[in-house]
Amino acid sequence: MPRLSRRRFLELLGQAGTLSALSLVLPPLARAADKPGAKASARVVIVGGGFGGATCAKYLRRFAPDIHVTLIERDTRFITCPFSNTVLGGLNDMDYISHDYSGLQEHYGIEVVHDSVTEVDAAAKRVSLTNGGKQQYDALVVSPGIDFRWDAIAGYDEKTAESVPHAWKAGTQTETLRRQLEAMPDGGVVIIAPPGNPFRCPPGPYERASMIAYYLKTTKPRSKLLILDAKDKFSKQPLFVQGWEALYPGMIEWIGGSDWGGIGRLDAANRTLYSTFDTPHKADVINLIPPQKAGAIAHAAGLVNADGWCPVDQRTFESTLHKDVYVIGDASVAGQMPKSGFAANSQGKVCAAALAAKFHAIDMPEPSYVNTCYSLVGPEYGISVAGVYRLVDGEIKSVEKSGGVSPIDADRQFRQTEARYAVGWYQSIVSDSFG
Ligand SMILES: Cc1cc2nc3c(=O)[nH]c(=O)nc-3n(C[C@H](O)[C@H](O)[C@H](O)COP(=O)(O)OP(=O)(O)OC[C@H]3O[C@@H](n4cnc5c(N)ncnc54)[C@H](O)[C@@H]3O)c2cc1C
Known part of the structure; x- marks a missing residue:
């Protein structure tokens, strides 16, 4: 395996947010156990195998294959909200939006445990599962999505x-x-x-x-x-x-x-x-x-603010309430980023880069973050919004003139092309997150 130079590694980490748009394949990082502060045999536990958690697991193993990653997800198949509206419209069936975790296990060596996390002991760095099992971690990533304000x-x-x-x-x-x-x-x-x-x-x-x-x-x-x-x-x-x-x-x-x-x-x-x-x-x-709030486990773990969402250091996604616990995806307070699958995917990559840098004792470079969202108005009529984000004074902010929405005066050909891009977008985000 080629050994990466520190400069090249930093470049790759810096691209992590943008990578969600580009889907680059990163070469693995060489072991760094000899560096002061490094922990090459680190254990990272990730709770929630949706867009945020699955992507973080996959990209962490890509950036740093020497880190052991356990993904804990209660369901054996992930049914995506993206494109679930097309099932309501009769364009697709449930199988089209259902995906399993075999790709993450077989291609990236991620240990996938199908169970629910019931408790996080941040002091002991341990999570408890409904089956009575416990998992010890050096870093915990929580990506539980949302729950409802009943x-x-x-x-x-x-x-x-x-x-x-x-x-x-x-x-x-x-x-x-x-x-x-x-x-x-x-x-x-x-x-x-x-x-x-x-x-x-x-x-x-x-x-x-x-x-x-x-x-x-x-x-x-x-x-x-x-x-x-x-x-x-x-x-x-x-x-x-x-x-x-x-x-x-x-x-x-x-x-x-x-x-x-x-x-x-x-x-x-x-x-x-x-x-x-x-x-x-x-x-x-x-x-x-x-109305919604961060997923229940974030509340049980004491990761939420008074509004019910999880405040984080928006550069690394480490919780501001518990050290060595990271929160990504819908549950997190991520500046101006919307709560979307694409945003969760982008945050999963940035968080993976932060963890790879941490356990290899390298400074985390400035990340960038992206979001693209297509909506189908009809089967042959698509519209979209896109944005690029950077850290400004510790907060994720939209970069001016970096994105925008589809033009209002576009013709039907343009809308048809965007509808096709929407299908391509779906296939590529699913493959990038779970493949
Ligand atoms: C109708 C609809 C359409 C959408 N369309 C789009 C779209 O076109 N584009 C887009 O980018 N986004 C879209 N989204 C938004 C997208 O679905 C979410 O933003 C995204 O799923 C958030 O990712 P996440 O990782 O935060 O949470 P999720 O993807 O919801 O993943 C959370 C996972 O955590 C698991 N989990 C929770 N608690 C525990 C626990 N205690 N133990 C074990 N596992 C646990 C859950 O089972 C779940 O699998 C849409 C949403 C809806 C509702």
């Missing part, structure tokens, strides 16, 4: 969500929502109720509205879709609205929080949402997406 909406709790799905974690919830759409009559009403900021995937509810409208237009064209938003504006709004007018004229109505009053309560038995002014909205299908 106390936020009267009448809506985990049990009620079985019949009024949020489908904001892909899997059974996605299937329930799809079945309800199939069962509703032509001429029926669907309500999507997105939460206020911050939440997982800012454009997600509006892509969902688009995909459901596509399904309705092709099978139940007399139906209506109402978006009762908690917010007064949303991601890529002019592009979505333009697409809805072009593809689904008269079918989708969006009402902002100030105009309808926001969600007051849910009467699940009568499928009715009430605004804070107590105005009722009845529907055949309600997709209620509740």
Whole structure:
């Protein structure tokens, strides 16, 4: 194996954020046990095998194959939220968005344990699992995604969500929502109720509205879709609205929080949402997406702030509350980066670079971070947003003129090309994170 020069290694680490866009293959770092402060036989435990955790595990082994990596994930298959809206629209099935961990085990030598972490003992550097097992670590990475604030909406709790799905974690919830759409009559009403900021995937509810409208237009064209938003504006709004007018004229109505009053309560038995002014909205299908917080284990481990999210050193993603514990992905407070799979992937790489540098006693170079997000308004109609980010005074900030959204005046050919890029984006992020 070629031994890397320190300069080349630093260059590679510096590219870590940008790598998520480029998907470069990094040569492994040579062992560095002889350096003062280095720990070449380090053990890193990663909790959560989603976009953040899986990517961090893979890239840590690529940067530093001498580090032992254990990935603890409760499910044997990861069902991606990205492209789950296409399942609702009838474009893909659940298999298309389901992926296993064999690639990470076989190609990168990652130890994958399918179990749930119930406790983190940061002082003893140990995690406990539901099967009674324990795992010791030198560094812990926590990437648990989100959980829901079940106390936020009267009448809506985990049990009620079985019949009024949020489908904001892909899997059974996605299937329930799809079945309800199939069962509703032509001429029926669907309500999507997105939460206020911050939440997982800012454009997600509006892509969902688009995909459901596509399904309705092709099978139940007399139906209506109402978006009762908690917010007064949303991601890529002019592009979505333009697409809805072009593809689904008269079918989708969006009402902002100030105009309808926001969600007051849910009467699940009568499928009715009430605004804070107590105005009722009845529907055949309600997709209620509740306010969110960092995944439960982050709360149990004492990694969250008063808002329910995890503050971190935004250069390395080390928690500001517990030493040697790192938090990436949706659960973290990551400056101006959105809570997206691509952002989690980018953060996973930066965190892997920080850990490789730490255990090889090398200074962490300045990272850069990226996000790209495609949304399908129709099967042949895509729009996108992209951004590059850098650290400014310790906070991740968007680099001016480095990204942007699709042009508003683009023709149908352009939208069609972006729809194809969206499919390519999905295949490449899945392969980069899990392959
Ligand atoms: C409808 C929808 C569409 C989306 N579309 C896009 C898109 O097009 N592009 C994009 O970039 N992003 C998209 N996203 C956002 C994306 O899904 C998330 O931002 C991303 O999954 C966050 O990655 P993560 O690693 O933080 O969490 P996750 O990917 O959710 O991974 C968390 C993992 O941790 C595991 N876990 C949690 N707690 C424990 C525990 N205690 N023990 C063991 N395992 C545990 C969970 O089982 C899960 O597998 C979308 C989201 C939604 C809801």
